[in-house]
Amino acid sequence: MKSTSFFKDLYAIIPLIFSGLLGIALIFLLKQKVDSTPDFALTLENLTTIFLSISGLLAAIIMVYLATAALRLKTSRDTAIDNLSRITQKMHYFRNIVELLLRSKIWLPGLREYIDDEFSGLTFFEVKEFYKGKSKLAIEFLQETHNYQDTENLYLELKSILMTSPRERKIPENIAYPKVYNRDIVEKWLEHKVGSGLWYYFGYKYAVFKEALDINSVFERHQEKIMTLANSIDSEAFEDSSFNEVFLSKLGEYMNKEVIPKLFQFQEKSVNNMPRIMRYLYSIFLMLVLFGVLLPLLYLLFSLSIIALIISFATVISIIFFIATTFYPFLSKEINS
Known part of the structure; x- marks a missing residue:
């Protein structure tokens, strides 16, 4: 990596070397000229005022540009922070919805105990990155025959949304809603397209998973709360929605394509x-x-x-x-x- 960085910076290193050599050569030549021609020192002195003016003008132009650029950068960063706050709040609402879904009776009997007890400590990210060989538990999980019609993957994905760090192993009883999400967890959400599971299970392949995901078992008061939260995320996108598989699919796609990428983007801009x-x-x-x-x-x-x-x-x-x-x-x- 260091070697690659070195070669990338050659565009600056080579001119810097030549500039240094030019400076040394000029010092030597000018000194030699002054020693051999006494009047040359007077010529240099006469040029000093012009030289000062040129240097001062260049420095002033650069200073004005830097000051203007700094103001623009501050404005851009302030805007990014405002946008980050807005997107973070949307993520809070989404995680509220996910928490309600995770604790609902939507899942097949025994699924939660199977994941939370038998595979305690296993994360969605480890399953997705099993090929790295870092988690024996993930490999064991993938090799085992499950009896939950593949919905255990959706359960793990939703659990990952309630994490605030990729190193978390268990979801706390009281879910944390930080002012700013840990950059590492946001990167993981983005990398593994977290949220797309809702689109896949409740949209693209809902006919396959319909019997394994009983959305009607979600308490009515929770359904109403979920719809209120969804409208808080985007009242225009979910204005005419009702709690069903179409809504859940749309919600997952919206979070995966709109919210999480922007959360990452605005985080990056706010700390640049x-x-x-x-x-x-x-x-x-x-x-x-x-x-x-x-x-x-x-x-x-x-x-x-x-x-x-x-x-x-x-x-x-x-x-x-x-x-x-x-x-x-x-x-x-x-x-x-």
Whole structure:
């Protein structure tokens, strides 16, 4: 992985090396020129004001851009946080529904005891990732002949929705509804398309599982609560729905395609670090200020050695060379990343 990262960054490393070599060569050549031609030092001094202006202008442009970009980034992050809060609440409502379904009599007799007791600690994620060989219990579960018409997989999937961490083994009596969901669990939900089980069992293959999933056994008051929660998730999507297999299928598909992907997306946006383009420009801004503005000013104010001016000129020219050779590749990489 480190080797791959190194080669990916060659677009910046090679120009950086050449810029460094250019700077060293310029220092050597300018020093040699000053030593051999005494009047050349005066020429450099006369160019200092122009040089300061160019460096200051470039630094000012970059500073304005960085300030504007920072404000845009803050606005974008604030929007993402607001959206995250809204989507998180939808996930809360969905988990409320799942909790009611899990504790209902929808399941075949003995299924809950079979999963919760005989395969205590087994998770949906371990079953889906059995090929990794990390869970002997998952392999044992898959090898065993079940008597629940394959609905045990749906039961495990719904249990996974009530988890707040992939490392959880048992669902607590009092379900937690965190302010922000653990990123690891959201990634697992997204990776394994959690929620699609409802679509599969109550929609695509409902004719096969109809006898094993008795939705009419859900208490009427719980049905009403589920419909209220569904309308809280999206009143438009579930406006004309009633509690039946079509609704449950639609709910699973909605959560799988709309809510969980957005939950992951907004979490990512709300915690994003400063973009690389801003770090790149800030580094250039810092170098320009130090070597293109401050060092020449110190030379003029304190009559420093001419070598200070030589270093300043050489460094800024190297920076401009570095910008010229890396800016376009950097932008292309950022756009395509």
